[in-house]
Amino acid sequence: MKGSRRIKIIGLFMIICLMIQLVSACGTSGESNKHKKMYVEVITKSTTSAYWKTTFAGANAAGTEYNLELSFDGPSNEEDYERQNQMIRDAIDRGVDAIVFSAIDYNANAEAINAAVEKGIKVVVIDSDVNSDLVSCRISTDNYKAGQMVGEAVLSGTEPSLQVGIVNFDKNSENGQKREKGFRDYVANNERVNIVSSINVNSTIEEAKAATIQMLKENPQINIVVTLNEWTSLGVGYAVQELKLKDKTRVVAFDSNVVSVGMLETGEVDALIVQNPYAMGYLGVEYAWMLLKGEKVKETHIDTTTTLITRENMYNPENQKVLFPFD
Amino acid sequence: MIIKDNLLKRIRERRISLSMVMTGLVVCIVLAACIIAVTIFAYYYVNSTEQNAITNSDQAVSQVENMITNYTEDISGMMEMVQQSVKKTEEERNDFFENLISIRQDVEAITVHSEEGKLLACWSDGHELKEKTGDNLSYTKLEDDNLFISAPHVQNLFKEYYPWVVTFSQRMKAEDGKILQISMDIRFSNIASYVDNVGIGAHGYCFIADKEGNIVYHPQQQLIHSGLKSEQEDKVRDYRDGSHTFSGVIYTIRTLHNCEWRIVGVSYLDELVTVKVMDMVRVILSAVVLVILTTTLAGAVLARNFSKPAKQLAAAMRRFVREAESFEFYPVKGTEEIVALSDSFGHMVLQIQELMEKVRQEEITLRKTELNALQAQINPHFLYNTLDSIAWMCEVGRTEEAIEMVNALARLFRISISKGHELITVEKELEHAECYLKIQKFRYKSQFRYEFKVSESCLGYLCNKITLQPLIENAIVHGLDMSDEGKILIEVFEEDENIVMSVCDNGIGMTEDQCEEILQKDIHHKGGIGIKNVNDRVKIYFGEQYGLTISSELDEGTKVEIRMPKILEECYER
Numbered sequence: 001m002k003g004s005r006r007i008k009i010i011g012l013f014m015i016i017c018l019m020i021q022l023v024s025a026c027g028t029s030g031e032s033n034k035h036k037k038m039y040v041e042v043i044t045k046s047t048t049s050a051y052w053k054t055t056f057a058g059a060n061a062a063g064t065e066y067n068l069e070l071s072f073d074g075p076s077n078e079e080d081y082e083r084q085n086q087m088i089r090d091a092i093d094r095g096v097d098a099i100v101f102s103a104i105d106y107n108a109n110a111e112a113i114n115a116a117v118e119k120g121i122k123v124v125v126i127d128s129d130v131n132s133d134l135v136s137c138r139i140s141t142d143n144y145k146a147g148q149m150v151g152e153a154v155l156s157g158t159e160p161s162l163q164v165g166i167v168n169f170d171k172n173s174e175n176g177q178k179r180e181k182g183f184r185d186y187v188a189n190n191e192r193v194n195i196v197s198s199i200n201v202n203s204t205i206e207e208a209k210a211a212t213i214q215m216l217k218e219n220p221q222i223n224i225v226v227t228l229n230e231w232t233s234l235g236v237g238y239a240v241q242e243l244k245l246k247d248k249t250r251v252v253a254f255d256s257n258v259v260s261v262g263m264l265e266t267g268e269v270d271a272l273i274v275q276n277p278y279a280m281g282y283l284g285v286e287y288a289w290m291l292l293k294g295e296k297v298k299e300t301h302i303d304t305t306t307t308l309i310t311r312e313n314m315y316n317p318e319n320q321k322v323l324f325p326f327d
Numbered sequence: 328m329i330i331k332d333n334l335l336k337r338i339r340e341r342r343i344s345l346s347m348v349m350t351g352l353v354v355c356i357v358l359a360a361c362i363i364a365v366t367i368f369a370y371y372y373v374n375s376t377e378q379n380a381i382t383n384s385d386q387a388v389s390q391v392e393n394m395i396t397n398y399t400e401d402i403s404g405m406m407e408m409v410q411q412s413v414k415k416t417e418e419e420r421n422d423f424f425e426n427l428i429s430i431r432q433d434v435e436a437i438t439v440h441s442e443e444g445k446l447l448a449c450w451s452d453g454h455e456l457k458e459k460t461g462d463n464l465s466y467t468k469l470e471d472d473n474l475f476i477s478a479p480h481v482q483n484l485f486k487e488y489y490p491w492v493v494t495f496s497q498r499m500k501a502e503d504g505k506i507l508q509i510s511m512d513i514r515f516s517n518i519a520s521y522v523d524n525v526g527i528g529a530h531g532y533c534f535i536a537d538k539e540g541n542i543v544y545h546p547q548q549q550l551i552h553s554g555l556k557s558e559q560e561d562k563v564r565d566y567r568d569g570s571h572t573f574s575g576v577i578y579t580i581r582t583l584h585n586c587e588w589r590i591v592g593v594s595y596l597d598e599l600v601t602v603k604v605m606d607m608v609r610v611i612l613s614a615v616v617l618v619i620l621t622t623t624l625a626g627a628v629l630a631r632n633f634s635k636p637a638k639q640l641a642a643a644m645r646r647f648v649r650e651a652e653s654f655e656f657y658p659v660k661g662t663e664e665i666v667a668l669s670d671s672f673g674h675m676v677l678q679i680q681e682l683m684e685k686v687r688q689e690e691i692t693l694r695k696t697e698l699n700a701l702q703a704q705i706n707p708h709f710l711y712n713t714l715d716s717i718a719w720m721c722e723v724g725r726t727e728e729a730i731e732m733v734n735a736l737a738r739l740f741r742i743s744i745s746k747g748h749e750l751i752t753v754e755k756e757l758e759h760a761e762c763y764l765k766i767q768k769f770r771y772k773s774q775f776r777y778e779f780k781v782s783e784s785c786l787g788y789l790c791n792k793i794t795l796q797p798l799i800e801n802a803i804v805h806g807l808d809m810s811d812e813g814k815i816l817i818e819v820f821e822e823d824e825n826i827v828m829s830v831c832d833n834g835i836g837m838t839e840d841q842c843e844e845i846l847q848k849d850i851h852h853k854g855g856i857g858i859k860n861v862n863d864r865v866k867i868y869f870g871e872q873y874g875l876t877i878s879s880e881l882d883e884g885t886k887v888e889i890r891m892p893k894i895l896e897e898c899y900e901r
Contacts, residue, residue: 058553061549262486265483279553279554282550282553305553315464317478321549321552326516326548326549
């Protein structure tokens with residue numbers, strides 16, 4: 001009788017101790033979680049262009065807001081998908097929690113991305129897609145629509161006949177192909193439009209410039225040049241400048257930096273389709289954070305806005321903010 | 328399993344133990360106290376935290392306001408210097424401006440425009456001026472001589488250089504009387520960094536808006552412009568300076584006095600207040616859990632020391648109810664109260680058992696005495712003697728007397744038996760006594776006289792039957808001195824709440840010892856009822872304070888009194 005009573009008392013005492021521990025554990029567990037920062041790697045096509053710098057600014061804003069550890073990386077050459085694959089593998093080795101990724105090559109980057117997802121890393125694709133079903137979420141410009149916007153800009157001219165030359169970049173990039181298709185579909189049924197020439201160049205200023213000069217020399221009837229990314233835009237601009245064709249040729253270009261904005265002012269370039277890289281960077285990191293928190297992401301495909309900028313509207317207060325990144 | 332069965336059984340029987348009541352009560356009280364405390368606490372805490380949050384917000388915003396005001400005043404001071412140097416010689420002027428621009432990193436350009444807006448001169452940190460400057464964003468036509476501060480814009484004066492600036496401009500008169508407009512483009516990131524660096528709470532921030540509520544600068548303006556975030560611009564326009572709370576958001580607004588800008592601080596009550604209150608609630612919940620545990624433990628201890636012995640005691644009481652006589656009580660251990668209860672109960676048990684024994688004994692005695700009285704009444708000697716007397720009377724032809732004698736005898740017996748009742752009215756008892764006296768008077772040849780003094784009001788009360796007769800018999804047989812004429816006086820009267828019946832004789836009397844002896848000893852006279860029997864019956868029926876008192880004096884006589892309470896027939900039946 002006496003023995004069993006003692007056992008009961010000891011048992012009760014132990015239960016109380018356990019409960020106290022449990023309660024105090026509840027109080028502290030929340031805090032200990034806060035100390036561990038999630039690590040998000042942002043891998044882009046390059047790190048030097050104004051476009052990607054703005055993307056990083058957006059990513060940084062989200063990283064600060066959600067208290068994430070961010071690092072940025074990208075190859076020096078926008079064609080170097082092998083280097084990108086290596087960066088993904090390095091990120092896997094470092095044990096990052098999520099990768100925000102922009103693919104140089106739709107197919108060639110797929111394997112590395114799949115490997116990352118299989119290691120439990122969340123992958124959010126921004127700007128340029130990759131051929132993988134394992135990507136959690138895609139955030140990009142609706143490239144087909146952007147192509148249509150180019151078409152709209154082309155058709156807004158008063159020229160009776162539109163002889164179009166297209167300067168596109170890497171054929172393996174999904175973005176470029178979609179933009180071109182959007183453009184072609186938009187102008188397909190218009191009698192004024194005649195697509196004279198379409199070339200694909202490596203995404204560097206020099207190559208684009210050289211190829212454009214050659215195209216314009218071979219096809220002097222061309223009065224509209226359409227070009228579909230930041231570097232080819234500059235190449236085309238420089239080519240028009242060199243050939244002194246800025247009054248004769250209308251150029252509809254893509255994305256903005258100080259040089260292309262200058263060209264827009266001086267006339268080498270006549271319209272810019274400006275994407276929203278800031279939003280891509282911000283949303284890319286925000287969605288990575290949501291995935292890491294285990295939230296269910298409703299939309300797996302998010303479109304960011306594009307804006308058509310012309311010489312006339314470039315200094316509207318709204319467009320100033322689009323064109324010129326705030327430093 | 329057994330415990331569970333017990334519990335179920337207890338629940339089914341709807342019996343709640345004291346410790347359960349205690350635990351429940353304490354838990355309820357603690358819960359109620361906690362809820363009240365939390366509510367009151369939360370109320371005041373939320374209020375004060377809200378006040379704190381507003382104060383914080385106000386301080387942050389006024390800090391920004393001061394910094395920006397200081398900065399703009401600094402710039403306007405510089406503007407005065409610029410205006411003075413414009414009037415100097417060209418060489419001095421160029422030197423001054425170049426120095427100024429190289430020292431002050433935040434000055435992007437100084438421009439001089441004519442009244443018509445033509446760019447006359449421009450100094451910058453080595454940037455190449457564009458040939459064609461169509462829309463010069465740094466020029467706004469001024470209507471008066473006040474310092475004008477523009478909204479932030481992109482500076483588009485130079486080739487491939489587009490910084491965000493705020494233009495400070497003012498009109499002045501040149502030496503030759505022409506009106507010039509001096510503009511200074513100040514890098515906006517300086518002002519922006521003041522705003523960026525201010526945080527209110529964890530997620531609060533500041534931004535600058537103009538009078539119409541349009542955002543001049545927002546730390547997250549890229550997000551706002553990208554459509555990823557929105558700001559309540561109409562609120563900013565509608566609110567006056569001060570702090571305003573709107574659906575969990577505190578807006579603190581201050582207008583700068585030297586330009587059209589308003590500083591808006593935005594902070595969130597949720598993160599400042601709710602989180603803290605939730606923390607408090609968590610702490611209090613843990614406290615409640617602890618209290619419940621403690622009370623359960625206390626309940627268990629209480630059960631061991633109080634409830635359990637109380638239950639034992641209750642069980643003992645139940646057992647005592649069932650079998651009072653054979654019950655044997657073992658004291659219960661426990662708290663002081665329980666021990667006291669246990670002791671009292673033990674004492675009570677003993678007393679009750681004693682009383683029960685006494686009652687039983689009295690019952691036995693009563694039956695015995697009643698039986699004796701009855702037996703005595705049908706005393707054969709008395710009957711034979713009386714019948715002998717009657718026979719003799721018949722023989723001698725005293726028929727009248729014989730008839731009277733027989734009648735008296737018949738009445739005597741009828742009243743004696745009285746359908747088996749022990750209590751009869753005083754009237755009947757007196758009749759009984761008179762019949763007896765009549766018969767005895769015939770037998771003793773009128774050697775004595777008797778007299779009744781009866782108060783009429785006493786006749787209706789009850790008394791034990793056959794009480795007077797033994798006393799009269801005693802008086803006749805032992806008391807009266809047959810040589811003298813004996814005299815027997817029978818009185819019935821009220822005395823306070825009692826009835827007193829007395830039998831008084833003028834006989835030989837008794838000593839005190841004899842008086843005592845008569846009441847103690849069961850003396851049978853030829854099988855008749857003793858005085859003790861009468862006394863016993865009266866006492867059993869009415870209590871110890873009632874009964875017989877004998878006062879006697881030798882050669883004077885004896886007086887026996889019977890004292891009984893006033894009991895009416897109807898009361899007794901009830």
